[in-house]
Amino acid sequence: MADKVKISPAQGKLGILLPGLGAVSTTFIAGVLLARKNLLVPVGSITQMQTIRLGKRSEERNPLIRDAVPLANLSDLEFAAWDIFPDNAYESAMKAGVLTPEHLNLVKDELEKIKPMSAVFDKNYIKNINGPNVKSGASKLEFAAQVREDIRRFKREKNLSRMVAVWCASTETYTEPKPVHSSLASFKKGLAENSPDISPSMIYAYAALMEGVPYANGAPHLTLDIPALAELARAKGVPIAGKDFKTGQTLVKTAIAPMLKSRMLGVRGWFSTNILGNRDGLVLDDAGSFKSKEMSKKSSLDYIFQPKTYPNLYGEMYHKVRIEYYPPKGDDKEGWDNIDIFGWLGYPMQIKINFLCKDSILAAPIVLDLALFMDLAQRAGMRGTQEWLSFYFKAPMHADSVYPEHDLSIQHMKLKNTLRYLMGEAPITHLGLEYYNYWGDKTQ
Ligand SMILES: NC(=O)c1ccc[n+]([C@@H]2O[C@H](COP(=O)([O-])OP(=O)(O)OC[C@H]3O[C@@H](n4cnc5c(N)ncnc54)[C@H](O)[C@@H]3O)[C@@H](O)[C@H]2O)c1
Numbered sequence: 001m002a003d004k005v006k007i008s009p010a011q012g013k014l015g016i017l018l019p020g021l022g023a024v025s026t027t028f029i030a031g032v033l034l035a036r037k038n039l040l041v042p043v044g045s046i047t048q049m050q051t052i053r054l055g056k057r058s059e060e061r062n063p064l065i066r067d068a069v070p071l072a073n074l075s076d077l078e079f080a081a082w083d084i085f086p087d088n089a090y091e092s093a094m095k096a097g098v099l100t101p102e103h104l105n106l107v108k109d110e111l112e113k114i115k116p117m118s119a120v121f122d123k124n125y126i127k128n129i130n131g132p133n134v135k136s137g138a139s140k141l142e143f144a145a146q147v148r149e150d151i152r153r154f155k156r157e158k159n160l161s162r163m164v165a166v167w168c169a170s171t172e173t174y175t176e177p178k179p180v181h182s183s184l185a186s187f188k189k190g191l192a193e194n195s196p197d198i199s200p201s202m203i204y205a206y207a208a209l210m211e212g213v214p215y216a217n218g219a220p221h222l223t224l225d226i227p228a229l230a231e232l233a234r235a236k237g238v239p240i241a242g243k244d245f246k247t248g249q250t251l252v253k254t255a256i257a258p259m260l261k262s263r264m265l266g267v268r269g270w271f272s273t274n275i276l277g278n279r280d281g282l283v284l285d286d287a288g289s290f291k292s293k294e295m296s297k298k299s300s301l302d303y304i305f306q307p308k309t310y311p312n313l314y315g316e317m318y319h320k321v322r323i324e325y326y327p328p329k330g331d332d333k334e335g336w337d338n339i340d341i342f343g344w345l346g347y348p349m350q351i352k353i354n355f356l357c358k359d360s361i362l363a364a365p366i367v368l369d370l371a372l373f374m375d376l377a378q379r380a381g382m383r384g385t386q387e388w389l390s391f392y393f394k395a396p397m398h399a400d401s402v403y404p405e406h407d408l409s410i411q412h413m414k415l416k417n418t419l420r421y422l423m424g425e426a427p428i429t430h431l432g433l434e435y436y437n438y439w440g441d442k443t444q
Contacts, residue, residue, distance in 0.1 A: 303404060
Protein backbone atom coordinates (compact mmCIF):
# COMPACT_ATOMS: atom_id res chain seq x y z
CA MET A 1 0.00 0.00 0.00
CA ALA A 2 1.33 3.46 -0.91
CA ASP A 3 2.26 5.88 1.83
CA LYS A 4 -0.64 8.21 2.26
CA VAL A 5 0.03 11.55 0.58
CA LYS A 6 -0.40 14.53 2.85
CA ILE A 7 -3.43 16.47 1.63
CA SER A 8 -4.46 19.71 3.29
CA PRO A 9 -8.16 19.78 4.14
CA ALA A 10 -10.67 21.51 1.86
CA GLN A 11 -11.38 24.19 4.42
CA GLY A 12 -13.08 27.46 3.48
CA LYS A 13 -14.46 28.50 0.13
CA LEU A 14 -13.15 27.56 -3.33
CA GLY A 15 -13.43 30.22 -6.04
CA ILE A 16 -13.87 29.07 -9.64
CA LEU A 17 -12.57 31.53 -12.23
CA LEU A 18 -13.94 31.13 -15.72
CA PRO A 19 -12.57 32.96 -18.74
CA GLY A 20 -15.77 32.97 -20.86
CA LEU A 21 -19.34 33.21 -19.59
CA GLY A 22 -21.09 31.47 -22.48
CA ALA A 23 -23.06 28.25 -22.88
CA VAL A 24 -20.70 25.89 -21.03
CA SER A 25 -19.92 28.22 -18.11
CA THR A 26 -23.52 29.21 -17.44
CA THR A 27 -24.78 25.63 -17.75
CA PHE A 28 -22.08 24.60 -15.27
CA ILE A 29 -22.78 27.41 -12.76
CA ALA A 30 -26.56 27.06 -12.92
CA GLY A 31 -26.21 23.29 -12.57
CA VAL A 32 -24.10 23.60 -9.42
CA LEU A 33 -26.57 26.10 -7.93
CA LEU A 34 -29.51 23.79 -8.71
CA ALA A 35 -27.70 20.69 -7.46
CA ARG A 36 -26.68 22.22 -4.17
CA LYS A 37 -30.29 23.16 -3.50
CA ASN A 38 -31.15 19.53 -4.26
CA LEU A 39 -33.44 20.67 -7.06
CA LEU A 40 -31.75 18.69 -9.86
CA VAL A 41 -29.16 15.90 -10.02
CA PRO A 42 -25.59 16.61 -11.27
CA VAL A 43 -25.67 13.73 -13.77
CA GLY A 44 -22.37 13.09 -15.54
CA SER A 45 -20.17 14.27 -12.69
CA ILE A 46 -17.69 11.68 -11.45
CA THR A 47 -16.94 13.67 -8.30
CA GLN A 48 -20.60 13.82 -7.32
CA MET A 49 -22.02 10.51 -8.48
CA GLN A 50 -19.37 7.83 -8.91
CA THR A 51 -18.15 5.28 -6.40
CA ILE A 52 -14.60 3.97 -6.11
CA ARG A 53 -13.68 0.41 -5.23
CA LEU A 54 -11.07 0.18 -2.48
CA GLY A 55 -9.28 -3.10 -1.81
CA LYS A 56 -10.29 -6.51 -3.12
CA ARG A 57 -13.68 -7.19 -4.75
CA SER A 58 -14.51 -9.45 -1.81
CA GLU A 59 -14.09 -6.55 0.66
CA GLU A 60 -17.05 -4.67 -0.78
CA ARG A 61 -15.66 -1.25 0.05
CA ASN A 62 -17.23 1.03 -2.58
CA PRO A 63 -17.68 4.54 -1.19
CA LEU A 64 -18.68 7.55 -3.26
CA ILE A 65 -15.55 9.34 -4.50
CA ARG A 66 -16.63 12.51 -2.73
CA ASP A 67 -16.84 10.59 0.55
CA ALA A 68 -13.51 8.80 0.08
CA VAL A 69 -11.45 11.77 -1.15
CA PRO A 70 -11.33 15.21 0.52
CA LEU A 71 -12.95 17.32 -2.21
CA ALA A 72 -14.46 20.79 -1.88
CA ASN A 73 -18.16 20.72 -1.16
CA LEU A 74 -20.60 22.17 -3.71
CA SER A 75 -21.88 24.55 -1.03
CA ASP A 76 -18.37 26.05 -0.72
CA LEU A 77 -18.06 27.10 -4.38
CA GLU A 78 -18.08 30.71 -5.61
CA PHE A 79 -17.93 31.79 -9.26
CA ALA A 80 -16.37 34.62 -11.26
CA ALA A 81 -15.97 35.02 -15.02
CA TRP A 82 -14.60 37.27 -17.75
CA ASP A 83 -16.41 37.84 -21.04
CA ILE A 84 -16.31 40.27 -23.95
CA PHE A 85 -20.11 40.63 -23.66
CA PRO A 86 -21.55 42.37 -20.56
CA ASP A 87 -24.48 39.95 -20.06
CA ASN A 88 -24.73 38.56 -16.53
CA ALA A 89 -24.86 34.77 -16.08
CA TYR A 90 -28.67 34.71 -16.16
CA GLU A 91 -28.90 36.75 -19.38
CA SER A 92 -26.12 34.75 -20.99
CA ALA A 93 -27.72 31.42 -20.02
CA MET A 94 -31.08 32.57 -21.42
CA LYS A 95 -29.38 33.50 -24.71
CA ALA A 96 -27.46 30.21 -24.84
CA GLY A 97 -30.80 28.41 -24.57
CA VAL A 98 -29.38 25.22 -23.06
CA LEU A 99 -31.29 25.11 -19.77
CA THR A 100 -34.99 25.96 -19.73
CA PRO A 101 -36.22 29.32 -18.32
CA GLU A 102 -38.14 27.22 -15.77
CA HIS A 103 -34.88 25.83 -14.39
CA LEU A 104 -32.90 29.06 -14.71
CA ASN A 105 -35.58 31.01 -12.85
CA LEU A 106 -35.08 28.79 -9.80
CA VAL A 107 -31.58 30.29 -9.38
CA LYS A 108 -32.13 33.61 -11.17
CA ASP A 109 -31.06 35.85 -8.27
CA GLU A 110 -27.71 34.10 -7.83
CA LEU A 111 -27.04 34.01 -11.58
CA GLU A 112 -27.81 37.70 -12.01
CA LYS A 113 -25.18 38.56 -9.43
CA ILE A 114 -22.44 36.98 -11.59
CA LYS A 115 -21.43 39.82 -13.88
CA PRO A 116 -18.50 39.26 -16.23
CA MET A 117 -15.27 41.09 -15.59
CA SER A 118 -13.88 42.87 -18.65
CA ALA A 119 -11.95 40.52 -20.95
CA VAL A 120 -8.52 40.42 -22.52
CA PHE A 121 -9.42 40.13 -26.18
CA ASP A 122 -7.52 40.16 -29.45
CA LYS A 123 -9.31 39.99 -32.77
CA ASN A 124 -6.30 38.28 -34.31
CA TYR A 125 -7.01 35.21 -32.18
CA ILE A 126 -10.82 34.99 -32.46
CA LYS A 127 -12.30 36.23 -35.71
CA ASN A 128 -16.05 35.71 -35.83
CA ILE A 129 -17.15 37.56 -32.66
CA ASN A 130 -16.51 40.96 -31.11
CA GLY A 131 -17.81 42.56 -27.92
CA PRO A 132 -17.57 45.77 -25.89
CA ASN A 133 -16.60 44.43 -22.45
CA VAL A 134 -12.83 44.44 -22.98
CA LYS A 135 -9.83 45.77 -21.10
CA SER A 136 -7.65 48.55 -22.42
CA GLY A 137 -3.97 48.89 -21.69
CA ALA A 138 -0.64 49.83 -23.20
CA SER A 139 0.93 46.36 -23.09
CA LYS A 140 0.18 42.68 -22.61
CA LEU A 141 2.02 42.90 -19.30
CA GLU A 142 -0.51 45.51 -18.23
CA PHE A 143 -3.38 43.20 -19.25
CA ALA A 144 -1.82 40.44 -17.18
CA ALA A 145 -1.56 42.82 -14.20
CA GLN A 146 -5.25 43.70 -14.58
CA VAL A 147 -6.27 40.04 -14.66
CA ARG A 148 -4.13 39.39 -11.58
CA GLU A 149 -5.92 42.23 -9.81
CA ASP A 150 -9.31 40.74 -10.85
CA ILE A 151 -8.24 37.43 -9.29
CA ARG A 152 -7.10 39.07 -6.04
CA ARG A 153 -10.29 41.14 -5.82
CA PHE A 154 -12.45 38.03 -6.25
CA LYS A 155 -10.51 36.32 -3.47
CA ARG A 156 -10.89 39.31 -1.13
CA GLU A 157 -14.54 40.03 -1.84
CA LYS A 158 -15.70 36.41 -1.48
CA ASN A 159 -13.32 35.61 1.34
CA LEU A 160 -11.95 32.57 -0.50
CA SER A 161 -9.34 30.21 0.79
CA ARG A 162 -8.43 28.76 -2.64
CA MET A 163 -9.15 29.26 -6.35
CA VAL A 164 -8.96 27.34 -9.64
CA ALA A 165 -9.38 28.56 -13.22
CA VAL A 166 -10.99 26.66 -16.13
CA TRP A 167 -10.91 28.18 -19.63
CA CYS A 168 -14.47 28.12 -21.02
CA ALA A 169 -14.09 30.94 -23.54
CA SER A 170 -14.08 30.61 -27.32
CA THR A 171 -11.48 28.65 -29.25
CA GLU A 172 -8.57 30.76 -30.44
CA THR A 173 -6.93 30.39 -33.82
CA TYR A 174 -4.41 27.61 -34.41
CA THR A 175 -0.83 28.57 -33.56
CA GLU A 176 2.40 26.72 -32.90
CA PRO A 177 5.04 27.42 -30.23
CA LYS A 178 7.37 30.32 -31.11
CA PRO A 179 10.71 31.47 -29.61
CA VAL A 180 8.89 33.88 -27.27
CA HIS A 181 7.24 30.83 -25.61
CA SER A 182 10.49 28.97 -25.05
CA SER A 183 11.23 30.20 -21.52
CA LEU A 184 9.61 32.22 -18.79
CA ALA A 185 12.18 34.99 -19.26
CA SER A 186 11.44 35.36 -22.98
CA PHE A 187 7.68 35.19 -22.28
CA LYS A 188 7.89 38.03 -19.74
CA LYS A 189 9.91 40.08 -22.22
CA GLY A 190 7.28 39.31 -24.86
CA LEU A 191 4.50 40.50 -22.54
CA ALA A 192 6.29 43.81 -21.99
CA GLU A 193 7.03 44.19 -25.70
CA ASN A 194 3.53 43.21 -26.86
CA SER A 195 4.62 40.12 -28.77
CA PRO A 196 1.90 39.21 -31.31
CA ASP A 197 2.59 35.54 -30.48
CA ILE A 198 1.18 35.88 -26.95
CA SER A 199 -2.54 35.13 -27.07
CA PRO A 200 -5.23 36.32 -24.61
CA SER A 201 -5.56 32.76 -23.23
CA MET A 202 -1.83 32.78 -22.41
CA ILE A 203 -2.28 36.07 -20.56
CA TYR A 204 -5.09 34.63 -18.41
CA ALA A 205 -3.05 31.49 -17.73
CA TYR A 206 0.06 33.49 -16.87
CA ALA A 207 -1.93 35.70 -14.48
CA ALA A 208 -3.58 32.69 -12.80
CA LEU A 209 -0.29 30.83 -12.33
CA MET A 210 1.43 33.96 -11.00
CA GLU A 211 -1.36 34.11 -8.40
CA GLY A 212 -0.81 30.43 -7.53
CA VAL A 213 -4.13 29.39 -9.14
CA PRO A 214 -4.34 25.99 -10.94
CA TYR A 215 -5.43 26.35 -14.56
CA ALA A 216 -7.21 23.91 -16.89
CA ASN A 217 -7.69 24.57 -20.60
CA GLY A 218 -11.09 23.45 -21.92
CA ALA A 219 -10.42 24.53 -25.50
CA PRO A 220 -8.03 23.11 -28.10
CA HIS A 221 -5.76 26.11 -28.70
CA LEU A 222 -2.16 26.48 -27.52
CA THR A 223 -1.96 27.89 -23.98
CA LEU A 224 -0.33 25.82 -21.25
CA ASP A 225 1.58 23.57 -23.59
CA ILE A 226 4.48 25.98 -24.00
CA PRO A 227 7.74 25.72 -22.04
CA ALA A 228 7.31 29.20 -20.50
CA LEU A 229 4.03 28.36 -18.73
CA ALA A 230 5.13 24.83 -17.82
CA GLU A 231 8.18 26.41 -16.18
CA LEU A 232 5.99 28.92 -14.34
CA ALA A 233 3.61 26.19 -13.10
CA ARG A 234 6.52 24.17 -11.71
CA ALA A 235 8.17 27.23 -10.16
CA LYS A 236 4.95 28.28 -8.44
CA GLY A 237 4.02 24.71 -7.47
CA VAL A 238 0.70 24.89 -9.34
CA PRO A 239 -1.18 22.11 -11.22
CA ILE A 240 -2.08 22.59 -14.90
CA ALA A 241 -4.20 20.44 -17.21
CA GLY A 242 -5.59 20.41 -20.74
CA LYS A 243 -6.74 20.46 -23.34
CA ASP A 244 -10.16 20.56 -25.00
CA PHE A 245 -13.01 19.00 -23.03
CA LYS A 246 -13.73 15.47 -24.27
CA THR A 247 -17.51 15.64 -24.51
CA GLY A 248 -19.29 14.17 -27.55
CA GLN A 249 -17.80 12.65 -30.65
CA THR A 250 -14.28 12.16 -29.26
CA LEU A 251 -15.72 10.57 -26.12
CA VAL A 252 -17.43 8.01 -28.35
CA LYS A 253 -14.35 7.66 -30.56
CA THR A 254 -12.02 6.90 -27.67
CA ALA A 255 -14.40 4.20 -26.44
CA ILE A 256 -15.10 2.55 -29.83
CA ALA A 257 -11.53 2.66 -31.22
CA PRO A 258 -10.02 0.68 -28.30
CA MET A 259 -12.79 -1.90 -28.75
CA LEU A 260 -11.86 -2.41 -32.43
CA LYS A 261 -8.17 -2.52 -31.66
CA SER A 262 -8.50 -4.91 -28.72
CA ARG A 263 -10.26 -7.38 -31.08
CA MET A 264 -7.69 -6.75 -33.86
CA LEU A 265 -10.36 -5.51 -36.28
CA GLY A 266 -9.00 -3.31 -39.06
CA VAL A 267 -10.14 0.20 -40.02
CA ARG A 268 -10.01 1.60 -43.57
CA GLY A 269 -11.62 4.92 -42.88
CA TRP A 270 -13.27 7.02 -40.19
CA PHE A 271 -15.32 10.00 -41.25
CA SER A 272 -16.65 12.22 -38.47
CA THR A 273 -18.86 15.20 -39.07
CA ASN A 274 -20.77 17.52 -36.76
CA ILE A 275 -23.39 20.20 -37.19
CA LEU A 276 -23.92 22.72 -34.43
CA GLY A 277 -25.43 26.17 -34.17
CA ASN A 278 -24.28 27.80 -30.96
CA ARG A 279 -21.72 30.62 -30.56
CA ASP A 280 -18.97 27.98 -30.28
CA GLY A 281 -20.04 26.79 -33.75
CA LEU A 282 -19.91 30.36 -35.07
CA VAL A 283 -16.34 30.81 -33.78
CA LEU A 284 -15.32 27.42 -35.20
CA ASP A 285 -16.66 28.52 -38.59
CA ASP A 286 -13.41 30.49 -38.92
CA ALA A 287 -10.64 28.43 -40.53
CA GLY A 288 -8.03 29.28 -37.85
CA SER A 289 -10.21 28.30 -34.87
CA PHE A 290 -11.42 25.20 -36.75
CA LYS A 291 -7.83 24.10 -37.30
CA SER A 292 -7.22 24.18 -33.50
CA LYS A 293 -10.26 21.92 -33.06
CA GLU A 294 -9.43 19.66 -35.98
CA MET A 295 -5.91 18.98 -34.72
CA SER A 296 -7.23 18.19 -31.26
CA LYS A 297 -10.01 15.92 -32.55
CA LYS A 298 -7.76 14.04 -34.95
CA SER A 299 -4.96 13.17 -32.59
CA SER A 300 -6.69 10.37 -30.65
CA LEU A 301 -6.98 7.66 -33.31
CA ASP A 302 -3.31 7.57 -34.29
CA TYR A 303 -2.30 6.93 -30.71
CA ILE A 304 -4.98 4.33 -30.06
CA PHE A 305 -4.51 2.36 -33.30
CA GLN A 306 -0.68 2.47 -33.42
CA PRO A 307 -0.55 2.25 -37.25
CA LYS A 308 3.22 1.68 -37.22
CA THR A 309 2.85 -1.40 -35.03
CA TYR A 310 -0.22 -2.68 -36.92
CA PRO A 311 0.30 -1.48 -40.52
CA ASN A 312 -1.98 -4.11 -42.08
CA LEU A 313 -4.88 -3.12 -39.81
CA TYR A 314 -4.54 0.67 -39.53
CA GLY A 315 -1.68 1.75 -41.80
CA GLU A 316 -3.99 2.95 -44.59
CA MET A 317 -6.76 4.43 -42.42
CA TYR A 318 -8.27 7.65 -43.79
CA HIS A 319 -9.46 9.91 -40.95
CA LYS A 320 -11.47 13.04 -41.70
CA VAL A 321 -13.15 15.43 -39.25
CA ARG A 322 -15.62 18.15 -40.22
CA ILE A 323 -17.54 20.73 -38.18
CA GLU A 324 -20.32 22.70 -39.87
CA TYR A 325 -21.98 25.78 -38.37
CA TYR A 326 -25.75 25.33 -38.76
CA PRO A 327 -27.70 27.86 -36.63
CA PRO A 328 -31.05 25.99 -36.37
CA LYS A 329 -29.32 23.31 -34.25
CA GLY A 330 -28.37 25.71 -31.43
CA ASP A 331 -26.54 23.82 -28.66
CA ASP A 332 -28.03 20.51 -29.87
CA LYS A 333 -25.03 19.16 -31.73
CA GLU A 334 -25.47 16.28 -34.12
CA GLY A 335 -22.46 14.11 -34.79
CA TRP A 336 -22.19 11.38 -37.41
CA ASP A 337 -19.46 8.81 -37.60
CA ASN A 338 -19.05 6.45 -40.52
CA ILE A 339 -16.46 3.79 -39.72
CA ASP A 340 -15.30 1.42 -42.47
CA ILE A 341 -13.90 -1.60 -40.71
CA PHE A 342 -12.74 -5.05 -41.80
CA GLY A 343 -12.55 -8.42 -40.10
CA TRP A 344 -11.49 -12.04 -40.64
CA LEU A 345 -9.71 -12.42 -44.00
CA GLY A 346 -10.21 -8.70 -44.70
CA TYR A 347 -14.01 -8.82 -45.17
CA PRO A 348 -15.54 -5.30 -44.94
CA MET A 349 -18.15 -4.10 -42.46
CA GLN A 350 -19.45 -0.70 -41.33
CA ILE A 351 -20.39 1.03 -38.11
CA LYS A 352 -22.62 4.15 -38.21
CA ILE A 353 -23.09 6.36 -35.18
CA ASN A 354 -25.51 9.25 -34.93
CA PHE A 355 -25.03 11.05 -31.62
CA LEU A 356 -27.69 13.67 -30.91
CA CYS A 357 -26.12 15.39 -27.96
CA LYS A 358 -26.27 18.64 -26.05
CA ASP A 359 -22.78 20.05 -26.01
CA SER A 360 -22.95 22.06 -22.81
CA ILE A 361 -24.87 19.35 -20.93
CA LEU A 362 -21.89 17.06 -21.56
CA ALA A 363 -19.28 19.76 -20.80
CA ALA A 364 -20.71 21.18 -17.55
CA PRO A 365 -19.93 18.15 -15.33
CA ILE A 366 -16.39 18.10 -16.75
CA VAL A 367 -15.86 21.70 -15.62
CA LEU A 368 -17.05 20.77 -12.14
CA ASP A 369 -14.89 17.66 -11.88
CA LEU A 370 -11.81 19.43 -13.20
CA ALA A 371 -12.25 22.31 -10.77
CA LEU A 372 -12.58 19.95 -7.80
CA PHE A 373 -9.76 17.61 -8.86
CA MET A 374 -7.38 20.47 -9.69
CA ASP A 375 -8.03 21.90 -6.25
CA LEU A 376 -7.39 18.45 -4.74
CA ALA A 377 -4.13 18.17 -6.71
CA GLN A 378 -2.96 21.49 -5.37
CA ARG A 379 -3.81 20.58 -1.78
CA ALA A 380 -1.91 17.30 -2.32
CA GLY A 381 1.19 19.25 -3.43
CA MET A 382 1.03 18.07 -7.07
CA ARG A 383 2.45 20.60 -9.51
CA GLY A 384 2.74 20.85 -13.28
CA THR A 385 0.89 18.68 -15.82
CA GLN A 386 -1.86 16.50 -14.30
CA GLU A 387 -1.90 13.65 -16.79
CA TRP A 388 -4.22 11.62 -14.55
CA LEU A 389 -6.98 14.03 -15.68
CA SER A 390 -6.54 12.97 -19.37
CA PHE A 391 -9.96 11.31 -19.03
CA TYR A 392 -11.54 14.75 -19.50
CA PHE A 393 -9.57 15.94 -22.53
CA LYS A 394 -9.49 15.37 -26.28
CA ALA A 395 -5.77 16.19 -26.54
CA PRO A 396 -4.36 15.34 -23.11
CA MET A 397 -1.21 17.07 -21.94
CA HIS A 398 1.54 14.66 -20.96
CA ALA A 399 5.19 14.41 -19.98
CA ASP A 400 7.67 14.90 -22.84
CA SER A 401 9.04 11.40 -22.29
CA VAL A 402 5.74 9.58 -22.98
CA TYR A 403 2.96 9.61 -25.59
CA PRO A 404 -0.53 10.77 -24.53
CA GLU A 405 -2.98 8.11 -23.38
CA HIS A 406 -6.29 8.44 -25.29
CA ASP A 407 -8.07 5.16 -24.50
CA LEU A 408 -11.07 6.16 -22.38
CA SER A 409 -11.04 3.11 -20.13
CA ILE A 410 -7.29 3.37 -19.47
CA GLN A 411 -7.74 7.06 -18.68
CA HIS A 412 -10.57 6.19 -16.29
CA MET A 413 -8.48 3.56 -14.54
CA LYS A 414 -5.57 5.99 -14.30
CA LEU A 415 -7.79 8.62 -12.70
CA LYS A 416 -9.18 6.21 -10.12
CA ASN A 417 -5.80 4.65 -9.35
CA THR A 418 -4.41 8.13 -8.78
CA LEU A 419 -7.21 8.80 -6.30
CA ARG A 420 -6.44 5.47 -4.59
CA TYR A 421 -2.77 6.39 -4.44
CA LEU A 422 -3.57 9.76 -2.88
CA MET A 423 -5.65 8.00 -0.24
CA GLY A 424 -2.91 5.45 0.53
CA GLU A 425 -4.96 2.62 -1.03
CA ALA A 426 -3.48 -0.04 -3.32
CA PRO A 427 -3.96 0.49 -7.08
CA ILE A 428 -6.27 -2.03 -8.71
CA THR A 429 -4.67 -4.18 -11.44
CA HIS A 430 -7.71 -6.44 -12.11
CA LEU A 431 -5.38 -9.47 -12.03
CA GLY A 432 -7.53 -11.34 -9.51
CA LEU A 433 -5.50 -14.60 -9.42
CA GLU A 434 -6.15 -14.99 -5.72
CA TYR A 435 -9.76 -16.09 -6.35
CA TYR A 436 -8.73 -19.19 -8.34
CA ASN A 437 -6.64 -22.17 -7.40
CA TYR A 438 -5.09 -22.53 -10.89
CA TRP A 439 -1.91 -24.26 -9.81
CA GLY A 440 -3.27 -26.53 -7.13
CA ASP A 441 -1.42 -26.27 -3.86
CA LYS A 442 1.75 -24.75 -5.32
CA THR A 443 2.18 -21.23 -4.10
CA GLN A 444 3.26 -18.62 -6.64
N1 LIG B 1 -19.43 22.20 -25.13
C1 LIG B 1 -18.59 21.29 -25.48
O1 LIG B 1 -18.95 20.15 -25.67
C2 LIG B 1 -17.15 21.64 -25.62
C3 LIG B 1 -16.25 20.60 -25.81
C4 LIG B 1 -14.91 20.89 -25.92
C5 LIG B 1 -14.48 22.20 -25.85
N2 LIG B 1 -15.38 23.20 -25.72
C6 LIG B 1 -14.87 24.55 -25.71
O2 LIG B 1 -15.36 25.25 -24.62
C7 LIG B 1 -15.39 26.63 -24.95
C8 LIG B 1 -16.73 27.21 -24.53
O3 LIG B 1 -17.78 26.66 -25.31
P1 LIG B 1 -19.20 27.35 -25.28
O4 LIG B 1 -20.14 26.45 -26.01
O5 LIG B 1 -19.54 27.80 -23.92
O6 LIG B 1 -18.95 28.64 -26.20
P2 LIG B 1 -19.69 30.03 -26.10
O7 LIG B 1 -19.40 30.72 -27.39
O8 LIG B 1 -21.12 29.88 -25.70
O9 LIG B 1 -18.96 30.77 -24.89
C9 LIG B 1 -17.67 31.25 -24.98
C10 LIG B 1 -17.66 32.65 -24.42
O10 LIG B 1 -16.32 33.12 -24.41
C11 LIG B 1 -16.35 34.51 -24.65
N3 LIG B 1 -15.02 34.94 -25.02
C12 LIG B 1 -14.39 34.87 -26.22
N4 LIG B 1 -13.14 35.33 -26.12
C13 LIG B 1 -12.95 35.69 -24.84
C14 LIG B 1 -11.86 36.22 -24.14
N5 LIG B 1 -10.71 36.47 -24.75
N6 LIG B 1 -11.99 36.46 -22.81
C15 LIG B 1 -13.17 36.20 -22.17
N7 LIG B 1 -14.26 35.70 -22.82
C16 LIG B 1 -14.14 35.46 -24.13
C17 LIG B 1 -17.42 34.66 -25.71
O11 LIG B 1 -17.92 35.97 -25.74
C18 LIG B 1 -18.45 33.66 -25.24
O12 LIG B 1 -19.45 34.24 -24.43
C19 LIG B 1 -15.10 26.72 -26.45
O13 LIG B 1 -13.74 27.04 -26.68
C20 LIG B 1 -15.35 25.33 -26.91
O14 LIG B 1 -14.62 24.99 -28.08
C21 LIG B 1 -16.71 22.95 -25.58
